[in-house]
Amino acid sequence: MQNARHFAIIAVLVAVVTGLTYVGLNSLGLMPVEASAQSIPIDWLFDLEVKLISFFFALIMVPLTYSLIAFRRKDGDDGDGQHFEGNTRLEIVWTVIPLILVIVLGVIGGDNLRQVRIVDPQAAEIKVVAFQWGWRFEYPQGFSSNKLYLPEGKQVVLKMESQDVLHSFWVPEFRVKQDIVPGRVEDYRITPIRIGEYKVRCAELCGTSHAYMEAPVIVVSQADYDKWLTDQTAKAQLEAAASAGKPDATRGQKLYQESGCKACHSLDGAKGVGPTWKGLFGSTVELADGSSVAADEAYLTESVKAPGAKTVEGFPANAMPSFSYLTDGQVADLTEFIKTLK
Ligand SMILES: [Cu+2]
Numbered sequence: 340m341q342n343a344r345h346f347a348i349i350a351v352l353v354a355v356v357t358g359l360t361y362v363g364l365n366s367l368g369l370m371p372v373e374a375s376a377q378s379i380p381i382d383w384l385f386d387l388e389v390k391l392i393s394f395f396f397a398l399i400m401v402p403l404t405y406s407l408i409a410f411r412r413k414d415g416d417d418g419d420g421q422h423f424e425g426n427t428r429l430e431i432v433w434t435v436i437p438l439i440l441v442i443v444l445g446v447i448g449g450d451n452l453r454q455v456r457i458v459d460p461q462a463a464e465i466k467v468v469a470f471q472w473g474w475r476f477e478y479p480q481g482f483s484s485n486k487l488y489l490p491e492g493k494q495v496v497l498k499m500e501s502q503d504v505l506h507s508f509w510v511p512e513f514r515v516k517q518d519i520v521p522g523r524v525e526d527y528r529i530t531p532i533r534i535g536e537y538k539v540r541c542a543e544l545c546g547t548s549h550a551y552m553e554a555p556v557i558v559v560s561q562a563d564y565d566k567w568l569t570d571q572t573a574k575a576q577l578e579a580a581a582s583a584g585k586p587d588a589t590r591g592q593k594l595y596q597e598s599g600c601k602a603c604h605s606l607d608g609a610k611g612v613g614p615t616w617k618g619l620f621g622s623t624v625e626l627a628d629g630s631s632v633a634a635d636e637a638y639l640t641e642s643v644k645a646p647g648a649k650t651v652e653g654f655p656a657n658a659m660p661s662f663s664y665l666t667d668g669q670v671a672d673l674t675e676f677i678k679t680l681k
Contacts, residue, residue: 356397364389374512376530380454381514459494467499469506469519470599472548482575485597486555489531490564497527503660507543510556531558548602591676614651620678625652639674
């Protein structure tokens with residue numbers, strides 16, 4: 340009956356320590372708010388796992404600590420402990436229970452993934468371009484933005500691409516995280532359920548300014564979203580109409596920010612990964628091979644489309660990715676912008 344008493348005390352202590360551990364872990368407040376429909380099943384599963392973790396923590400620590408105290412060697416007792424030659428019943432129990440638990444958790448996890456991946460055929464598509472070091476969001480209405488606006492309560496599917504290396508799209512409040520592999524289009528489905536401002540950050544170490552690879556994610560009501568779409572579309576059309584055919588420095592400035600030039604080229608004379616653009620146009624550029632070249636339109640265009648052709652003295656060759664996907668019009672806009680940087 341002595342054993343029964345030990346077991347009873349341990350059982351009670353395990354229950355108490357499980358509860359305390361669970362409450363303690365929860366009070367750390369590690370989880371940000373739930374801002375997507377997908378975060379609800381994910382958090383439910385996470386909570387279940389925290390409960391199990393708390394229980395197993397107690398199940399190991401309580402008997403261990405209890406034994407250290409209750410079964411301590413008495414003074415003067417230097418005899419051997421009792422010898423055991425295995426215990427088949429116990430071994431079956433501690434094999435079968437975890438086996439069942441792992442299978443059940445696997446099934447629950449699979450179902451959870453199914454819930455997170457539920458496809459709404461009505462979901463609107465937005466193209467996401469990740470680059471060193473920033474994000475560009477291209478809306479089907481024909482404009483691009485460096486903020487991701489999303490409507491509350493509607494599923495959207497982000498078609499994500501990388502312009503250079505591996506990146507990862509992560510909005511902690513949405514829970515779901517997706518790597519972006521160059522050369523592939525990754526689907527990311529999310530249904531925002533909470534109006535507010537969040538942040539997407541790159542979760543894949545991608546170079547010098549990885550830590551700054553962030554962009555605002557703004558969830559608004561459907562009405563505000565529609566209004567924003569209309570405004571942006573009108574603005575883009577106005578811009579296009581106003582400067583059809585002729586290069587435009589404002590568009591160039593936008594490209595500077597949205598295409599990633601900003602990460603390497605400063606506008607204020609500071610040396611970055613690449614040379615500053617301040618005073619570049621019309622200057623004479625010293626090249627790594629000892630020659631020099633006049634920074635005219637042809638040189639700037641070549642520098643963007645084929646950065647490997649000439650290397651500026653004092654800068655690493657091939658550090659600048661090729662931007663051959665930019666249209667001639669866009670390169671002209673960029674050049675026009677550089678011209679304004681006296
Ligand atoms: Cu990145």
